[in-house]
Amino acid sequence: MSDVIVVGGGAAGWAAALAAVQGGASVVLFEKLAESGGSSALSGGCLALAGTDLQAAQGVADGPDLLFKDLCEVGQHVNDAALVRTYCDAQLTTYDWLKEAGVGFSPVIETASGQSVPRVHTVDPADLVRALKAMAEQGGRVVYRSNAAVKNLLSAPDGRVTGVQLESGQELLANKSVIIASGGFAKNPEMLNQYAPQYAEAVFVAGAGSQGDGLCMATSIGADLRDMNYVKGTFGKHPTDETNDHSLQAVYKGAIAVNQDGQRFVDESISYKLLGDAVMAQPWHTGYQIMDQGIFDTGDDRVRILDFGRRLEEGLFYVGDTLEELATQIEIDADTLVATIARYNGYVEAGNDPDFGREHLVHQHGVLRKIETPPFYAYPSTAVVFGTYCGLRIDPHAHVLRADGSRIDGLFAAGEVTGGFHGAAYMTGSALGKAVVFGKIAGEAAAAS
Ligand SMILES: Cc1cc2nc3c(=O)[nH]c(=O)nc-3n(C[C@H](O)[C@H](O)[C@H](O)COP(=O)(O)OP(=O)(O)OC[C@H]3O[C@@H](n4cnc5c(N)ncnc54)[C@H](O)[C@@H]3O)c2cc1C
CATH class of the missing domain: 3.50.50.60 (FAD/NAD(P)-binding domain)
Structure with a gap:
């Protein structure tokens, strides 16, 4: 015994x-x-x-x-x-x-x-x-x-x-x-x-x-x-990737999250568990993290949730030279996506996001970035439950x-x-x-x- x-x-x-x-x-x-x-x-x-x-x-x-x-x-x-x-x-x-x-x-x-x-x-x-x-x-x-x-x-x-x-x-x-x-x-x-x-x-x-x-x-x-x-699930998981790979948090580097209607639906700087709740409430339980080349370049291949380069190599990103081209690939109305990004860029410039109150990249860190330099990237994102x-x-x-x-x-x-x-x-x-x-x-x- x-x-x-x-x-x-x-x-x-x-x-x-x-x-x-x-x-x-x-x-x-x-x-x-x-x-x-x-x-x-x-x-x-x-x-x-x-x-x-x-x-x-x-x-x-x-x-x-x-x-x-x-x-x-x-x-x-x-x-x-x-x-x-x-x-x-x-x-x-x-x-x-x-x-x-x-x-x-x-x-x-x-x-x-x-x-x-x-x-x-x-x-x-x-x-x-x-x-x-x-x-x-x-x-x-x-x-x-x-x-x-x-x-x-x-x-x-x-x-x-x-x-x-x-x-x-x-x-x-x-x-x-x-x-x-x-x-x-x-x-x-x-x-x-x-x-x-x-x-x-x-x-x-x-x-x-x-x-x-x-x-x-x-x-x-x-x-x-x-x-x-x-x-709660964690936001940022590619919907068809069931490996134990972690989620991707491009939002924490300045990307925005849009739903299949091309609309933002949340303050992207909050806990990725709360983002998980938010994405599950969207049509098809899925959204996209949208960013430009400037934000993409701030990825970090030493950190799994920020490793944009590897996901690009694995073909998990959509890439478009224009926002219209990107919108076509992800089957979102192009005018809506362009308008959403223009509106968001305006908020970044004004330092005020009246839609969702986003002030930072993540939690209380980081200065927001505009989405303006081509090419543009979209990462399909749902929530993943890693634990209970x-x-x-x-x-x-x-x-x-x-x-x-x-x-x-x-x-x-x-x-x-x-x-x-x-x-x-x-x-x-x-x-x-x-x-x-x-x-x-x-x-x-x-x-x-
Ligand atoms: C992909 C992934 C990424 C994560 N990343 C992070 C992270 O970076 N940071 C973080 O804080 N958390 C993270 N988590 C969550 C975190 O890893 C877990 O919450 C934590 O490790 C759980 O530890 P544990 O020892 O309680 O359980 P586990 O590590 O799951 O161990 C439980 C063990 O008990 C065994 N077991 C179950 N039932 C029985 C039984 N009846 N009899 C005998 N044995 C049994 C299981 O087989 C298992 O080996 C992640 C989880 C996943 C899946």
């Missing part, structure tokens, strides 16, 4: 396993699939961290309090402030801890959603999971079992969680606690239909194991849920809670399976950040339980 059982081997699960062994516990980690990694390993590798040495080296003044303010604003103040505070206070220590585990970070990138200063720290996401796993397994105190889906939680008569039952029927008990780190439900059509019917026509990209197993297991023994009506960012209600120590606020003893949860932290929307880097920060907290707490 091990001290701690971890369900799921993504970033949250391996962070929890590492922290638990460092806390003196023995651990068994069950992974449903043949390979661990989950959505974490597929991700863009962006983490929202504040006050790091990398930011200081780039002259960025940031810290836990500003991060807290931004996270609450992006979450529209419906997020659980205690969880947000815990994240903000723990993220710098977690950053150092990840570096000690061998995770390498690249310089901070500027373009992100929901951040008032640049704070996206990027890692190779598969390496992040590998490093945590290797470190956790080093002392021989972790048993890793792949192709081993957990099906049920076992409880004592007093409600305390005592272990798990695998799909094979095998039962395993834990001396101390069980940690659920089984990710979200972006690969479970029934749950998506229940909680996010507005995204029925979106593209879904996530780890194959993201089927909501942990969420269902915990609710079946009384766990409460948070944020279930805030599932809602789920089990936890307290700041990652204990799973019931609706009355009481703890389910012996049960912790971390990562995408949990709700409450993001609230109504999501800041770039906060989901992978949440996975490692709360994974570590859950592992420490479970080892001490």
Whole structure:
């Protein structure tokens, strides 16, 4: 019998396993699939961290309090402030801890959603999971079992969680606690239909194991849920591209978004999750990001969401020497598109967008650019659901809670399976950040339980 059982081997699960062994516990980690990694390993590798040495080296003044303010604003103040505070206070220590585990970070990138200063720290996401796993397994105190889906939680008569039952029927008990780190439900059509019917026509990209197993297991023994009506997709996904490639955010460099009628429909500088909601409400759930050569030239091939050149090489852009030519290609009335762009350029010149109130390129950064230098580019864009960012209600120590606020003893949860932290929307880097920060907290707490 091990001290701690971890369900799921993504970033949250391996962070929890590492922290638990460092806390003196023995651990068994069950992974449903043949390979661990989950959505974490597929991700863009962006983490929202504040006050790091990398930011200081780039002259960025940031810290836990500003991060807290931004996270609450992006979450529209419906997020659980205690969880947000815990994240903000723990993220710098977690950053150092990840570096000690061998995770390498690249310089901070500027373009992100929901951040008032640049704070996206990027890692190779598969390496992040590998490093945590290797470190956790080093002392021989972790048993890793792949192709081993957990099906049920076992409880004592007093409600305390005592272990798990695998799909094979095998039962395993834990001396101390069980940690659920089984990710979200972006690969479970029934749950998506229940909680996010507005995204029925979106593209879904996530780890194959993201089927909501942990969420269902915990609710079946009384766990409460948070944020279930805030599932959001990310704007900027090419509608026919179902690879795990990230979205494209040309809007954050100055492009505008138009719908199939050639009309703008949103302030393009807001969170790409809110842009996701906006595009899903348009005809055919699709729009186009429109830009000119001047904006195209500001693309950045080091940043996936800004890599215009690669998408052009892959034939995903429409290109026209005139706006009329571009409009014909994307089957939008040419006069309407020309008028929309002329109107927008006028707003840029006047410094006032009475239609949607756009003032910046992204969030509160950047000066708007006119769309005037040929050739002109159009990138077809719908929303993609990468994750569900809602789920089990936890307290700041990652204990799973019931609706009355009481703890389910012996049960912790971390990562995408949990709700409450993001609230109504999501800041770039906060989901992978949440996975490692709360994974570590859950592992420490479970080892001490
Ligand atoms: C393409 C893509 C890009 C993204 N980019 C970013 C980004 O740049 N920044 C960011 O903050 N967020 C990003 N996200 C979201 C973020 O990656 C995830 O929210 C986060 O990594 C989830 O981590 P996790 O450990 O909770 O879940 P996962 O990494 O999904 O791990 C869960 C694991 O549990 C396993 N599992 C499931 N059920 C069971 C079961 N019954 N028994 C045993 N094992 C089970 C799964 O197979 C999986 O391996 C992205 C997501 C995707 C898909």
